[in-house]
Amino acid sequence: MDNDTTDLRDETAAEAPEVAEHDRSAELEAQLAEAKQQVLYAQAEVQNVRRRAEKDAVDARAYAATAFARDVLSVADNLSRALAAIPADLRADDKMKGLVTGLEATGRELDSVFARHGITRIAAMGETLDPNRHQAMLEVPSDQPAGTIVQEMQSGYMIKDRLLRPALVGVAKKED
Incomplete structure (x- = not known):
């Protein structure tokens, strides 16, 4: 009986390192899978940040003139009001014709500049x-x-x- 007990102990002792090794291997595999997942998330986040930065750069170029354009709109409004305020008899007057033509040309040029800049x-x-x-x-x-x-x-x-x-x-x- 003493031999049987000794044999059992030897078998159990031999299996213990195998089980511990298997648990350690499973733990390392789980850590590896988690690390791979974190790398994928980090890569996706970097890609999203890059896309956002590119979009922000495109928007900044496209809309950089917004504040300036708002300021110039008041100039366009005043020019339109000035042209509208010139009575028909003054428009026909030879002395005023050059002035009216110049103001109208300025208005057309302003509209052209707006169009070039998407306004x-x-x-x-x-x-x-x-x-x-x-x-x-x-x-x-x-x-x-x-x-x-x-x-x-x-x-x-x-x-x-x-x-x-x-x-x-x-x-x-x-x-x-």
Whole structure:
């Protein structure tokens, strides 16, 4: 009986390092799998950061002139108001013709510069009010359907696909 017990102990002792080695191997495999997963997550995060940085750089180039463009819009507004204020009899006067022609040419050049930089005027008259592009300043009794723009007080502009300035408009109101 003593021999049997000794044999059992020897077998158990021999199996113990094997089991411990198997557990250690499984633990190392789990750590390796976890490390691989973390590397994949880190690579994905780096790729996302790179994409975001590229998009931000493209946006910065595309919309860098936004603040400057807003400032120049007031110049365009004043030029338009000045041209609109010149009466027809002065436009026909030979002394004023050169001035009017110069102001009109300046307006065309300004429009051309806007177009080159992706700045476009927002259509307003006759359109349905779009709060993303128009700002209603007043309601006007009209035979047009309610919500239709019937008066434009100030032109609105987009720079590429972003709103630069909303159009200030008067909207038809429902008849009582």
